[in-house]
Amino acid sequence: MLTYPPLPALPRxxxxxxxxxxxxxxxxxxxxxxxxxxxxxxxxIYVLDGNSADASWQIVExxxxxxxxxxxxxxxGVTQSAGWNLGIRLCRGDIIGIVSAHSKLAPDYxxxxxxxxxxxxxxxxxxxxxxxxxxxxxxxxxxxxxxxFGVGGARFHYTKREEAVDTVFMGVCRREMYQQIGGFDxxxxxxxxxxxxxxxxxxxxxxxxxxxxxxxxxxxxxxxxLWRQYFQYGFWKVRVLQKHPRxxxxxxxxxxxxxxSLIVSATLSLxxxxxxxxxxxxxxxxxxxxxxxxxxxASRHGWSYLPLLIIVYIVLHLSYGLGFLxxxxxxxxxxxxxx
Numbered sequence: 001m002l003t004y005p006p007l008p009a010l011p012r013x014x015x016x017x018x019x020x021x022x023x024x025x026x027x028x029x030x031x032x033x034x035x036x037x038x039x040x041x042x043x044x045i046y047v048l049d050g051n052s053a054d055a056s057w058q059i060v061e062x063x064x065x066x067x068x069x070x071x072x073x074x075x076x077g078v079t080q081s082a083g084w085n086l087g088i089r090l091c092r093g094d095i096i097g098i099v100s101a102h103s104k105l106a107p108d109y110x111x112x113x114x115x116x117x118x119x120x121x122x123x124x125x126x127x128x129x130x131x132x133x134x135x136x137x138x139x140x141x142x143x144x145x146x147x148x149f150g151v152g153g154a155r156f157h158y159t160k161r162e163e164a165v166d167t168v169f170m171g172v173c174r175r176e177m178y179q180q181i182g183g184f185d186x187x188x189x190x191x192x193x194x195x196x197x198x199x200x201x202x203x204x205x206x207x208x209x210x211x212x213x214x215x216x217x218x219x220x221x222x223x224x225x226l227w228r229q230y231f232q233y234g235f236w237k238v239r240v241l242q243k244h245p246r247x248x249x250x251x252x253x254x255x256x257x258x259x260x261s262l263i264v265s266a267t268l269s270l271x272x273x274x275x276x277x278x279x280x281x282x283x284x285x286x287x288x289x290x291x292x293x294x295x296x297x298a299s300r301h302g303w304s305y306l307p308l309l310i311i312v313y314i315v316l317h318l319s320y321g322l323g324f325l326x327x328x329x330x331x332x333x334x335x336x337x338x339x
Contacts, residue, residue: 001204002123004176007094012042013110014093018075018083019101020050023059025218028104030063032215038110040069046091048075048083081184081192088175088183097172098193106214113172116162116210123177123205124197126168127213128159138221140308143301145219149293150316152251162210166249167197170215171207181205185243190236198244223311227319234323238331256328258286259321290314 015033019026026047033045047060049072057072064070073090075083084098095114099105109127116125131142144150159165171193181199184192197207220226234255241248261282268275294309 002177002180002200004174007118007174010039010042011094011114012044012092013038013095013097013114014044014046014087014091015097015099015110016084016087016091017045017047017099017101018050018080018087019047019052019056019060020075020078021052021054021056022101023052023054023056025102026056027059027063028218029099029101030060032103032105032107032109033099034063034067034070035107036105036110037107038114043110044069044071044091044093046071046073046087048073048086050075050078050080050083077186079186079189081186081188084192085183085186088178094175095172096175096178098170100170100217102218103170104216104218109213109215112210113213116208116213117172117174120162120208120210121206122164122208123200124168124171124173124207125213126171126207126209127215128209128211129169129217130215131219132216133219133221135221136304137223137308137312138219139301140305140312141219141221141226143297143305144309144312144316147293147297149289149297150313152249152254159209160211162208162212165207165209166201167194168207168209169193169217171197172213177205188236188239190232191240194237195240195243198240202244202246223315226312227315230316230319231323231326234320234325235327235330237320237324238327239334242331242334252324255317255321256324257321258282259318259325263325 017029030045030047036043049057049060060072064072073086075086077083077086088096095117097110097113113125116122131145133139133142177200181196181203185195188195200207220229237252241252262279265275265279265282269279290310290313294306294313297309298306
């Protein structure tokens with residue numbers, strides 16, 4: 001179990017944004033942080049830039065002009081993990097919050113996060129990842145990634161009640177939490193928040209998702225970028241598995257088992273009618289489940305999304321599954337060193 005000293009009556013809060021080539025989203029993100037109803041003299045903002053090649057740096061620089069509590073710094077390590085760790089070392093907050101450059105915070109985000117942290121006694125708190133898309137396909141992606149069929153039992157994507165979860169979107173915690181379990185694992189290009197959450201749970205920590213901690217997450221806008229994102233999630237989840245096998249859940253293995261069964265049955269279908277039957281059965285069962293889930297989601301968000309949802313679910317499941325299988329191959333020699 002982790003232990004902490006009492007919080008001050010009005011704790012200082014540090015928000016850390018790691019960005020790289022986020023010119024499209026960073027202004028909305030930073031402006032939402034600057035518009036928090038939390039006392040400005042107890043709130044500081046760090047933006048850590050990982051070698052952006054677009055106008056991200058210039059946009060933040062203009063927004064930070066004349067503000068003594070705002071810091072724009074280069075992130076030599078480039079990745080989010082490296083940027084957040086740099087911010088953790090430099091910031092002065094009693095409470096530290098990680099912010100995605102693709103997000104926009106509600107004005108009371110910090111206030112409610114601090115209240116939730118204090119009231120629940122949790123080690124890490126956050127709100128649901130409320131996805132938002134600006135085009136038809138992006139909105140379909142937002143719908144799909146907010147359903148159980150799309151993201152399994154990752155309840156922080158869609159929960160509507162305060163509850164304990166195994167990981168959370170944009171965690172807020174006491175500074176001492178990082179001091180006791182360490183910062184983000186800089187090996188992890190993706191899934192770094194999952195890895196940290198599992199390390200916290202292994203120490204007896206508790207993570208709480210409160211829907212009142214509101215933010216908007218601007219999700220990927222194309223199938224290609226979604227494929228790349230979820231392939232990487234699956235790929236790096238293998239390292240999470242190797243580091244924290246006891247924290248893995250059944251939902252993490254369903255997509256790779258699906259992808260592997262397709263590959264194996266398709267290969268066997270070239271050699272035997274039984275293989276062909278297996279391949280057809282697996283595909284039929286999947287498309288039945290996909291169509292049912294897509295129809296359910298479309299009935300709530302608009303029937304025009306139905307054909308897009310079917311495709312988005314396929315991309316989510318296959319990209320994650322194939323990424324996981326690729327990770328098993330890539331990191332095959334790492335099992336021994338984790339023992």
